[in-house]
Amino acid sequence: MGLKATQMQMRLTLMLMVALVAADQALPGCPNTCGSVSVPYPFGIGSANGNNCFFEEALKLTCKRSTLYHGDGNVQILNITIDGKLDMLLNISQACKIEPYRGQVSGNIISLSTPAFTISSDDNKFVSVGCDTYGYLNTFRNGITFSTGCLTRCDSKESIESMQSDGNCSGIGCCEVDIPPGMKNISIQAFSFNNFNYSSNFSNCSYSFVVKNGNYTFWLDQLNNFPFQNSSFVVDWTVGNDTCQNSMHRPDYYACKSNSECENSATGYGYRCKCKAGYEGNPYHPDGCRDILECTTHRHNCASDDYCHEIEGSFQCLCPEGLTGNATKEGGGCLSEQRDDVFTKVVIGAGVGLIALFMGTSWLYLIYQKRKVIKLKEKFFKQNGGIILKQHLSREDSSQSTTIFTAEELKKATNDFDENLIIGKGGYGTVFKGFLSNNNIVAIKKSKIVDQSQVEQFINEVVVLSQINHRNVVKLLGCCLETEVPLLVYEFVNNGTLYDYLHNECKAANVCWKARLRIATEAAGALSYLHSAASIPIIHRDVKTANILLDDNYTAKVSDFGASRLVPLDQTEIATIVQGTFGYLDPEYMQTSQLTEKSDVYSFGVVLVELLTGEKPFSFDRPEEKRSLTIHFLSCFKEDRLFEVLQIGILDEENKQEIMEVAILAAKCLRLTGEERPSMKEVAMELERIRLVEKHPWTNTGQISEEAQFLLHEACSTHEHGDSTGHQNTGYDSLRDLELIDLGDGR
Incomplete structure (x- = not known):
């Protein structure tokens, strides 16, 4: 009879606790629900007893026809949880x-x-x-x-x-x-x-x-x-718009009540409250955080309910008088103080045996795990084409060979790929700064995915890229094939990208026209080398200012071959999935999916326009007619307004002719038909000629040459978009109106 009475008392206690928690959802006199949605304080609907039912105006709710809305009824709310x-x-x-x-x-x-x-x-x-x-x-x-x-x-x-x-x-x-x-x-x-x-x-x-x-x-x-x-x-x-530390000193505006603690929002807006350990309930409601009562609700780890003793905000497991030991379930419970010594010896012996068994098992497990890791590395090495690469290296001159790094070497070089050493992220992977054991600093690229069907092509490209030795191309030093996704190791270039300098007001002012022309000439020479002087022609496929690095001497180095493709000697174009960066993508390539060397030429034309204007290739922050930089540039050039679009500070009396010639070259590169564009070799030679030619006085101020007029008439007419009878109501009617976004599936 006594046991049944105790059980009934415990049930009544639990029911009372549930009722109290439910009542604590809202302030006294305020609605607890709207339809099927609970409304916990600090949220609230209306007012009661002369006070608002909500903590602050931002948490005010409205109930209309059993539907809950935020504020005065603009956005419907489906559910609210007290944890934020x-x-x-x-x-x-x-x-x-x-x-x-x-x-x-x-x-x-x-x-x-x-x-x-x-x-x-x-x-x-x-x-x-x-x-x-x-x-x-x-x-x-x-x-x-x-x-x-x-x-x-x-x-x-x-x-x-x-x-x-x-x-x-x-x-x-x-x-x-x-x-x-x-x-x-x-x-x-x-x-x-x-x-x-x-x-x-x-x-x-x-x-x-x-x-x-x-x-x-x-x-x-x-x-x-x-x-x-x-x-x-x-x-x-969250509550409020200040930190916990500042809000605590303003009691009238501090939302966390008794037995609760405050934590700042991870996004930097306001703070949240939560009940302290050992308490549960609504931390925003007065007396909302109540002792959990672990002993009463059986939420304890004592070996018996009789060993459990409530304390404020927690509990203790204590052995009764006459018993000794650890009163928790994990500790084995309480034992009689008169227990036979033989039993104690048996327990001690069994414990020692279990410890020895555990240590032996752990040692065998560590050996097994070590062998498993070795086999996994061997599997990845074969899977990623390591055997094929070794065959290539055995046929190559040792002075030009690719270094095969171990996973441990690169893990140590990057401090286990510490996020603090990340120097770049893109569509194809993450780049870490690494310190090799010989004190050389390198850039280690960790790709996102790899296509197992193209492993042999990937190895061929690694071998070819590692043999490229050009002062304006970032050198591929080697790779690691012992990881699930191959790691590529490049020389480290530490002065940032051309994009950083052109689109930072402080840095852009330091890049004069002479430096811009030199950087353009060096980058063009590097692309020309990839197209025609390398052992196998290489199409970069993602030419942009963010992929042109600058070293300590501000020498240009073309980088990021994550999207590049080798061109077989008997082919002039390759069918591929469209990849690249919007604003730089060749329109002909986008329409046909046929990748050619002239696709790089178009992208380089956009780079030239960036160097001339200092503007990004595409931006929603500009007026609609100026969002596409190439269209706006060609339009101004066609209308004899070239100097209106040039970046302030690069034009002077001595370089007008040079700037006009570079603008004409950019327009040639931006022709929509690839066959009509110059080759990268021709572009590089023309830029070199412009750099070396003796500067003449500008004799045709405000006028465009006949060649430029013919060129721009042809280029601008093909870039005009939309028809004469209608446009989209949204104001965007072609792919050219898209914002810059990297497209990449990795390799």
């Missing part, structure tokens, strides 16, 4: 072809301003759906715009069905990217590349949205019948 998570519902941005079609596309921008909330980077994805689609996610902070996004393009329904499967958002028909941390005020917009001209019969809309992980599954049928109007996503909420 909140589920919201937001409309989906879409851009659709208008029927009947007159060259127009309708679209909408979805905006969300959440001063107290941050879009969770751990719990959400940014997704775009469509076959002629580019979606971007913008955020604004301190007057600066930050953007991310993804694109998906497919030419036919048959190609999608052959390469894509339901439930898989892998970049064909559907793409997704991670959400950058710290986003508060966002805007989402979906676009079309070509007004759905090539996909309207199976996909005539683009969709972009932020969605909670696991809440969206892509199906092929959604390309022509997208069933959703909105999506749920997660935000991280």
Whole structure:
């Protein structure tokens, strides 16, 4: 009878605790729920007893027809957790072809301003759906715009069905990217590349949205019948806009109550409260954090409930009088003090035996693990083409051979790939600064993925690239094949990239025209060498200012061959998946997927324009007519307004002719048809001629030569986009209007 009474008392205690916790969700007199959604304080709806039900204005909620909204009713809330998570519902941005079609596309921008909330980077994805689609996610902070996004393009329904499967958002028909941390005020917009001209019969809309992980599954049928109007996503909420340390000194504005502690937000906005160890409940509610009562609720590790004793915020396991030992489950419990000595000896002997057995087993396990690691390294070495590379090296001159590094060497050189030694990240991998045992400093590239079907081609390219010996090409020193993904070791160039100098106001002022012309000449010479002087021609495939490094003497060195391809001696073009960086990509290559040496020429033309103007190849921060640098540059040149687009400070009376000649050369490189562009050898020779020629007075100020007029008429006319009868309502009607984004699948 006594046992039953005790059990009944414990059940009543637990029920009372549950009721008290539920009551603590909101302040007295304030609504606890709206529909099926709980409303815990510091959130609140309205006021009660002359006080607000919410802690601050940013946490004010509205309940309309059993539906919960943030603030005065703009965004619906689906769920609130006391640990700092909140589920919201937001409309989906879409851009659709208008029927009947007159060259127009309708679209909408979805905006969300959440001063107290941050879009969770751990719990959400940014997704775009469509076959002629580019979606971007913008955020604004301190007057600066930050953007991310993804694109998906497919030419036919048959190609999608052959390469894509339901439930898989892998970049064909559907793409997704991670959400950058710290986003508060966002805007989402979906676009079309070509007004759905090539996909309207199976996909005539683009969709972009932020969605909670696991809440969206892509199906092929959604390309022509997208069933959703909105999506749920997660935000991280905090209290206030100051740190814990500053808020504690202002009791009226400090949200953490008794038996709770404060922790600063990882994103830098406000703080959160949590109950101290041994307490649970609502840390924002007065007396919301209550002792867990581990003994009563059986949440302890004592060997028996009789050994458990409550203390404030915790418990103790104590043996009763007459018993001794460790009262915890792990310690074996309490034993009688009169226990026979024989039993004690048996226990001690068994313990020693177990320890010896454990040590022997551990020793055997360590040997097994060491052998396993050795076998794994051997497996990766063979899998990554190590045997093929050794065969190549046995046939090569030892002075030109590639160094094969061990995994341990590079692990030691990078301090186990310490994040503090990261000097660059790109579409193809991460680059670490390394210190070899001979005190040489190197750059170690750790690729993201490797295509096992192209291992032999990869080894051939490593051998060829390692034999390149040109003062303006970053030297490939060797590789490591003992890891799952091969590691490449390059010479270290420590003075940054040309991109850093051109687009930093302080640094750009120090790069005069003479230095820019020299850097352009050196980079052109390096590309010319790769195209024609190397043992096997090499197409770089990703020429841009970010891939032109500067050493201590500001000598240019072409780098990053993550996307480059060898050209067989009997071929002039290669069919590939389109890779590169928007703003630099050859339009002919994008349309045909046929990679030629002239693709590098086009990209180098963009580099020349960057050197002339100091502007980025593409930017949403510029007016619409100036977003594409190449189009704006050629337009100004055609209209005799070249000097309006030049960077301030590079033009003087002595270099006008040089600048005009470089501008003409850039326009030649930017011709849309590859056959009409000069070769890199011709470009390098022309730049060298411009550098060496005696400077003449400018005799044709404000006028463009007949050659330039003819050239620009041809180049500009082919770059004009859109038709004369209609434009997209969103204001973007071609691939040229995309922001700079690296495309790369790695090698």
